[in-house]
Amino acid sequence: MSRVALVTGGSRGIGEAISRALQAAGYSVAATYAGNDEKAAAFTAATGIKTYKWNVADYEASAAGIAQVEADLGPVEIVVANAGITRDAAFHKMTPDMWNDVVATNLTGVFNTVHPVWPGMRERGFGRVIVISSINGQKGQMGQVNYAATKAGDLGIVKSLAQEGARKGITANAICPGYIGTEMVRAIPEKVLNEVIIPQIPAGRLGEPEEIARCVTFLASDDSGFINGSTISANGAQFVV
Ligand code: CAA
DSSP states (O other): OOOEEEETTTTSHHHHHHHHHHHHTTOEEEEEESSOHHHHHHHHHHHOOEEEEOOTTOHHHHHHHHHHHHHHHOOEEEEEEOOOOOOOOOGGGOOHHHHHHHIIIIIIHHHHHHTTTHHHHHHHTOEEEEEEOOHHHHHOOTTOHHHHHHHHHHHHHHHHHHHHHGGGTEEEEEEEEOSBSSHHHHTSOHHHIIIIIGGGOTTSSOBOHHHHHHHHHHHHSGGGTTOOSOEEEESTTSSOO
16 A cells, blocks of 8 residues: 655645655655645646645644544655745844744644654654755745744754654655745745846756655655655755755
8 A cells, every 4th residue: 555645735836746746656645735725626636636724833733634634545654844934024024923923834833744643653663754944944044034943943853853763764854945936936026036046046047846846755765764864955056055
C-alpha cells in the first residue's frame, strides 16, 4: 500500500506542485487549505487529490483534521509543513497583528502539523518531516522581520526534531526556497520585484514551484533515511550558505 503524505497549504502555489509531485511518485496524498474553497475544488477536480480545510494555526483543528485524514487514507508517514503567509511591512509600520498572524501560521503551524503525527511515526519506526522554510529565514529580509523570524525558527524545529527522531527512523529536513513564481511573490510591488529582487538572483529568474517539489520527493523517499536535520537551499544562488 502506498505511503500517505499530508501537505499543508497543498492546493495552491508551491504546495500544489508538491502535492502533484508526491502523487506522481506514488504516494497517497491529502492536501490542506485554509480558505479558498473554489481553488481547492478546482484542484481536486484536476488531480483527484482530496483536500481538507483547516487552519494550521489552530492546534485542535489540526489534530481533528489529521485524525480525519488518517481515518480516510491511513497513517500519515510523510508530512510536508508548507502552509505559510506573509504580512510584509517595514518594521516601524509592522503591527502586532501582522507579527502574531505570521507567527501563528508559519511557526506554531509547523508545531500543530507535526505534533499530532509524531507519536504514530515513532510507533511505526518511520517518518518523513519536511518543512518549507525560506531563503529569508537564512539571510533576513527588509520588510519581513515577522516572516524571517518564523522561517529561521522553522530551521530550529527541524534540526531538533532530526535529533529526536533519528533513532526511530524519522527524518526531519527543511527546504529553503528562494523567490519562486507564485502568487506570494507576485504580490511584491512589481517595481521592487523586477528592479531589486530579480537582479539579486544570479540565475536571472524566479524559481518554478516544481523545482521545490522535486526536493520534497527526494527527501520523502525511503532511500533518503540518512539525510536528517539538513537544509536544502533552492534559490538560484541568490544566497549561498
Ligand atoms: N530588497 C532590497 N531592497 C528592497 C526590497 C528588497 N526585497 N524591498 C524594497 N526595497 C527597497 C525599494 O526598492 C525602495 O528603495 P528606494 O527607496 O531606493 O526606491 C525601498 O526599499 C522602500 O521600498 P518601498 O517604497 O516599497 O517601501 P514600503 O515601505 O512601501 O514597503 C517593503 C517596504 C514592505 C519592504 C516592500 O517594498 C516589500 O514588500 N518588499 C518586498 C519584501 C520581500 O522581499 N518580501 C518577500 C515576499 S515573497 C516570500 O516571502 C517568499 C519567500 O520565502 C522568498
